[in-house]
Amino acid sequence: MSNLFAEPTRQSPVAIILLIYKYFINIIRQFWPAIIAVFIGQRSGNVSNLILISVIVVAVSALIFAIASYLRFSFKVQGDELFIEKGVFKKSKLNIPFERIQTLNFEQGLLHQIFDVVRIEVDTAGSAKNEFSFNAIQKNLAEELRTLILERKTEIEVVEPSEQAEDLPIKEELKTIFSLDLKDLFIVGLTQNHLRTLVLLFFFALWGMGELSDAGFDLDWINKESATALIESGVVIILSLVFILLILIILGTAIRTILTYYEFKMFRTDKGFKIQSGLLNRKEYAALDYKIQQIKWVNNPLKRIFKIHHLQLKQASSIAVSSKKSIKVPGINLSKINEIVKYLFRDKNNYSELETHKISVLYLYRNLAYIGILPWVIIFGMVFYITNRPESYFILLAIPYFSITTWFAYRKWAFRINDDLIYTHHGIFENKNNLVQLYKIQNVQIHQSPFQWRRNLANIRMFTAAGSVLIPYVKYEEALKIKDLVLYQIETNELKWY
Amino acid sequence: MDGFSNVQIQLEEIPSLGELNYVPLERKYLNILLLNSLLVFIISIVLLVYLWTVIDKQWFQNNFQWMLVGLLALFVLQFLFAYKSFSYKAYGFREADITYKSGWLWRSITTVPFNRVQHCEVSQGVLDRYFGLAKLKIFTAGGSASDVSIPGLLLDQASDLKEFILEKIKTDE
Numbered sequence: 302m303s304n305l306f307a308e309p310t311r312q313s314p315v316a317i318i319l320l321i322y323k324y325f326i327n328i329i330r331q332f333w334p335a336i337i338a339v340f341i342g343q344r345s346g347n348v349s350n351l352i353l354i355s356v357i358v359v360a361v362s363a364l365i366f367a368i369a370s371y372l373r374f375s376f377k378v379q380g381d382e383l384f385i386e387k388g389v390f391k392k393s394k395l396n397i398p399f400e401r402i403q404t405l406n407f408e409q410g411l412l413h414q415i416f417d418v419v420r421i422e423v424d425t426a427g428s429a430k431n432e433f434s435f436n437a438i439q440k441n442l443a444e445e446l447r448t449l450i451l452e453r454k455t456e457i458e459v460v461e462p463s464e465q466a467e468d469l470p471i472k473e474e475l476k477t478i479f480s481l482d483l484k485d486l487f488i489v490g491l492t493q494n495h496l497r498t499l500v501l502l503f504f505f506a507l508w509g510m511g512e513l514s515d516a517g518f519d520l521d522w523i524n525k526e527s528a529t530a531l532i533e534s535g536v537v538i539i540l541s542l543v544f545i546l547l548i549l550i551i552l553g554t555a556i557r558t559i560l561t562y563y564e565f566k567m568f569r570t571d572k573g574f575k576i577q578s579g580l581l582n583r584k585e586y587a588a589l590d591y592k593i594q595q596i597k598w599v600n601n602p603l604k605r606i607f608k609i610h611h612l613q614l615k616q617a618s619s620i621a622v623s624s625k626k627s628i629k630v631p632g633i634n635l636s637k638i639n640e641i642v643k644y645l646f647r648d649k650n651n652y653s654e655l656e657t658h659k660i661s662v663l664y665l666y667r668n669l670a671y672i673g674i675l676p677w678v679i680i681f682g683m684v685f686y687i688t689n690r691p692e693s694y695f696i697l698l699a700i701p702y703f704s705i706t707t708w709f710a711y712r713k714w715a716f717r718i719n720d721d722l723i724y725t726h727h728g729i730f731e732n733k734n735n736l737v738q739l740y741k742i743q744n745v746q747i748h749q750s751p752f753q754w755r756r757n758l759a760n761i762r763m764f765t766a767a768g769s770v771l772i773p774y775v776k777y778e779e780a781l782k783i784k785d786l787v788l789y790q791i792e793t794n795e796l797k798w799y
Numbered sequence: 800m801d802g803f804s805n806v807q808i809q810l811e812e813i814p815s816l817g818e819l820n821y822v823p824l825e826r827k828y829l830n831i832l833l834l835n836s837l838l839v840f841i842i843s844i845v846l847l848v849y850l851w852t853v854i855d856k857q858w859f860q861n862n863f864q865w866m867l868v869g870l871l872a873l874f875v876l877q878f879l880f881a882y883k884s885f886s887y888k889a890y891g892f893r894e895a896d897i898t899y900k901s902g903w904l905w906r907s908i909t910t911v912p913f914n915r916v917q918h919c920e921v922s923q924g925v926l927d928r929y930f931g932l933a934k935l936k937i938f939t940a941g942g943s944a945s946d947v948s949i950p951g952l953l954l955d956q957a958s959d960l961k962e963f964i965l966e967k968i969k970t971d972e
Contacts, residue, residue: 617940743915743941749906764941784910791912792895798915 309375316437320367399454475568489632490555492603594767596736617766655717664774665711673704740794821889828951832881840874913967933957
């Protein structure tokens with residue numbers, strides 16, 4: 302095959318625009334309180350020139366930087382390596398051997414789609430230093446590059462037959478195993494945890510107000526009088542405000558869900574999975590079977606109505622566990638999940654047929670005392686002692702709430718284990734399911750608090766390369782047994798785990 | 800809880816961790832632990848006395864002796880804690896893994912199989928160097944919360960253990 306990339310090649314000039322955008326966003330992100338402060342201060346004098354000058358300086362320097370880094374960036378293919386030169390002030394050269402490249406992920410934002418370019422993320426097996434991305438490369442060129450790398454890569458790997466072929470040429474025919482249409486997406490958007498968004502928004506608003514008043518905003522009108530006025534104007538108004546906000550949040554989430562997961566498709570490749578999704582920003586991610594460390598699926602009361610789950614296939618990553626490395630599948634039902642699990646476990650095991658174990662009931666008693674009751678009694682006591690106001694009794698309302706959630710948590714805790722896998726199920730309002738192949742575990746920890754060792758109980762935690770699995774309040778002897786079983790599986794298994 | 804019957808049978812062939820003989824840490828390491836808490840104590844006393852000379856508040860001046868007593872009580876507790884927890888720190892080797900346990904009140908046992916070790920490191924602090932001790936750190940892909948570090952080893956011992964583990968990793972590959 303002829304080498305299109307023998308000579309140093311630059312990215313598409315579109316990269317300049319993207320870089321300017323990136324720098325601008327970065328600058329604004331760093332200095333936004335200052336920027337707002339400058340705008341506020343405008344009234345108090347002759348600052349408008351200053352603003353104009355600083356805007357021009359920022360814009361020009363972003364432009365110069367973008368052009369310089371575009372000109373300084375080049376890549377070529379040399380032998381069996383991808384060779385990259387970059388850096389404006391500090392020149393750096395990067396060699397990425399093909400056999401180290403795990404996958405090339407393509408991504409297209411709106412701008413990318415207009416100019417028919419793609420962003421490439423090169424995912425390597427090595428350290429974070431070698432993770433690498435191209436900002437914008439012409440699409441046909443990018444595809445050329447991908448085929449070139451993957452072909453060379455398989456050639457190398459044929460020489461060493463012991464190595465598994467790591468990735469496949471993408472052109473191979475793929476089997477669609479799961480897809481979402483607009484109706485599914487709407488349900489997914491509808492059933493997100495909107496209350497959490499509301500609470501987050503509330504705290505964000507509080508934080509933002511702090512920031513803004515730091516920046517010199519006049520926020521005094523929000524204080525006491527306006528607040529009491531608001532409360533006096535009636536619970537109805539507050540409730541309807543919350544209601545409107547909730548509707549807005551639901552709409553927003555629905556739109557966001559549709560944007561991110563539009564035309565979601567999941568494929569089964571020879572040795573892994575691949576997903577494609579997105580409306581404005583079309584993304585494509587791949588995960589190989591042996592890199593998947595944990596299989597997680599969650600539902601909430603709303604999702605339960607529609608019998609759907611949110612599935613995550615968590616991958617081992619060279620960088621510390623990042624959400625980007627896991628494949629997310631929204632709105633998937635249990636039978637589809639079991640199908641995917643079957644692919645991964647090669648039909649060997651059915652976790653759902655194993656015997657279910659519960660955790661010790663002392664988990665309930667202990668948490669009832671220490672989460673459900675004691676802290677609230679103490680807080681109530683202190684508040685009542687200090688303020689001596691009858692409103693303090695409201696604090697005691699926390700007791701039934703936290704007692705009930707503790708009871709839910711205890712009731713839901715369950716796990717299943719055999720000599721291939723461990724499955725845990727827990728949650729309070731949600732149902733969190735977690736499935737791990739034993740040989741994917743890195744190490745095992747047993748913890749005992751004074752309460753636990755006096756009653757011969759223990760927590761056992763198993764770490765994988767993508768997060769850990771915890772089982773609380775099992776008998777100490779059982780924890781030891783689980784630990785030895787897991788260790789035995791790790792130590793006798795020679796399957797590749799990363 | 801009556802479970803595990805199916806697992807139990809298979810487990811009988813598996814070497815149980817119970818057979819593992821734990822090796823206590825070097826006695827000299829206790830000195831380091833105690834010295835460390837003494838050092839913290841001295842620094843906080845110095846800090847308190849310094850504050851006493853600077854802060855000119857009545858309540859601070861009046862209660863100064865009680866603060867000293869409180870600090871002393873904390874120190875005694877910390878000293879006892881260090882002394883007590885030392886005897887709970889130990890490590891043990893099996894053919895295919897290494898285990899480290901610690902904690903007097905909050906106990907933990909961590910086991911790392913050799914075929915999951917990413918790399919090892921021997922490190923020495925200032926006090927370690929004075930006593931000729933070292934710390935062996937073992938890293939896995941499980942993240943920093945799961946990495947094991949075994950303090951209070953003789954320097955030679957620590958390097959030998961490191962060599963031993965690295966050798967194990969090599970033969971696995």
